[in-house]
Amino acid sequence: MLTVSSLQKSFATDQGRLNVIDDVSFDVPEGQCYALLGPSGCGKTTTLRCVAGLEEPDSGRIEIAGRVVYDSALGINVPTHQRPIGIVFQSYAIWPHMDVFENVAYPLRVARPRIPKAEIEQRVMDVLALVGMKDVARRPAPRLSGGQQQRVALARAIVRRPALLLLDEPLSNLDAMLREQMRKELADLIARIGVTALFVTHDQAEALSLAARVAVMHKGKIAQEGAPRDIYSQPRNVFVAEFLGASNILDGRIISSDGAQALVEVGAGQRLRAKTPLPAGSAIKLLLRPERLSVSLHKPVDDSLRAQVSSVGFTGPTVDCSLTLDGAPIRVVAPADTPIKAGDEVWLTPLDRNGMVLAA
Ligand SMILES: Nc1ncnc2c1ncn2[C@@H]1O[C@H](COP(=O)(O)OP(=O)(O)O)[C@@H](O)[C@H]1O
Ligand SMILES: [Mg+2]
Known part of the structure; x- marks a missing residue:
């Protein structure tokens, strides 16, 4: 038309x-x-x-x-x-x-x-x-x-x-x-x-x-x-x-890749898997949407990311949490009953591994 x-x-x-x-x-x-x-x-x-x-x-x-x-x-x-x-x-x-x-x-x-x-x-x-x-x-x-x-x-x-x-x-x-x-x-x-x-x-x-x-x-x-x-x-x-919604965007690097799935390094050498066609050695930006991260007190999978909770803001249906990942600020929006408080050491796990890797 x-x-x-x-x-x-x-x-x-x-x-x-x-x-x-x-x-x-x-x-x-x-x-x-x-x-x-x-x-x-x-x-x-x-x-x-x-x-x-x-x-x-x-x-x-x-x-x-x-x-x-x-x-x-x-x-x-x-x-x-x-x-x-x-x-x-x-x-x-x-x-x-x-x-x-x-x-x-x-x-x-x-x-x-x-x-x-x-x-x-x-x-x-x-x-x-x-x-x-x-x-x-x-x-x-x-x-x-x-x-x-x-x-x-x-x-x-x-x-x-x-x-x-x-x-x-x-x-x-x-x-x-x-x-x-x-x-x-x-x-x-x-x-x-x-x-x-x-x-x-x-x-x-x-x-x-x-x-x-x-x-x-x-x-x-x-x-x-x-x-x-x-x-x-x-x-x-x-x-x-960033224009489509609040995002955490971290600098990272691809450590290894099979062409579809890669191992990505962020922060002070923390590693996680992500889907991307980019080759090993690429400098990348890692996109972690605040509502697409789970927060847990115990490490749920081998490539969860360690982070420290700075503050937890209760909004009613959710908690809006400020954390740091090896010094970099990270925001997570989690269910209101997530049992975390300021000072906690927690593990962040992406809910899915698609669309996280952006070209730097
Ligand atoms: N008649 C005009 N003469 C000179 N510059 C214009 C004119 N109309 C728009 N612009 C410029 O073109 C750009 C795009 O404007 P516009 O299409 O109105 O953007 P948007 O609708 O996305 O805000 C802006 O930098 C604006 O200042
Ligand atoms: Mg306009």
Whole structure:
């Protein structure tokens, strides 16, 4: 439904041309929700604006629903209003002088060829029902809560039944509680209407929970792309590992390897097994996720790592423990009933041996 190929975009700045998108390519199949995830300034919004036709790329190719909307080589650049898209921006930009109904009806009223009045009425009410706003159809826009404005913006974006829905940080204006609720509503709605969606966020939990596939962006490039579980459990590099969640990352070295399983040395000569294709002698980074380590007072397996507990913070469902491993700080999130306290000598064991070894 969306194919972006070799997209390139730079801006003129005081320091010369700034490369903002550098050779970005990805595909979004019909009905899928795809997330561009990355820190502020990595090029997410610019990518989305290029897809929308609000920004002209330097080069590359963009295809929406089987139609080329941009191709630098062929000189094609279809204007925004002729692209089959709906957009929800970070600021909802719903019109304050209109009520809910008119906000949503607007894209239909300006559509050419003209849509009959009765059909507009029907389609607006249908889409308002879909987002749970039918009862407030005649409420003035300024009297809506943040969550309601969000729904109106969404309704307005989908009322023309676009082939592709583009969402730029759609939940970032909401407070934390509402954001969680709207995230679930949005996931539910996208699934129900089966729309293809490209959405942009800096919030890893949002991307991982909403999207079928996620592209992690870093400095204008896609650092890694994949299903949420795969990129979380098997990050390709330190940037992706750290951006997707709290991590312990230790310097290490591969002592020996059979090509699939390796013996890794970390700290002051402690050793553990890990799965990696990297050869013996490689300097590596060892990724130990805080919630993927078991803590025990007795050594459970021959390659558990010895560590000292500095502090134990009770959070309710878990304990958040600070430890040191041969002087390096390590964080572990363990079940609340884990019987450890500050000063204990403990053993840490990874719950699985995949995805721990990152190229240094
Ligand atoms: N119109 C513009 N002119 C110059 N620089 C821009 C323009 N738009 C965006 N940028 C720069 O491009 C980079 C990427 O911006 P953006 O795509 O908005 O990032 P994100 O959405 O990931 O936060 C930033 O460094 C930003 O300052
Ligand atoms: Mg942005």
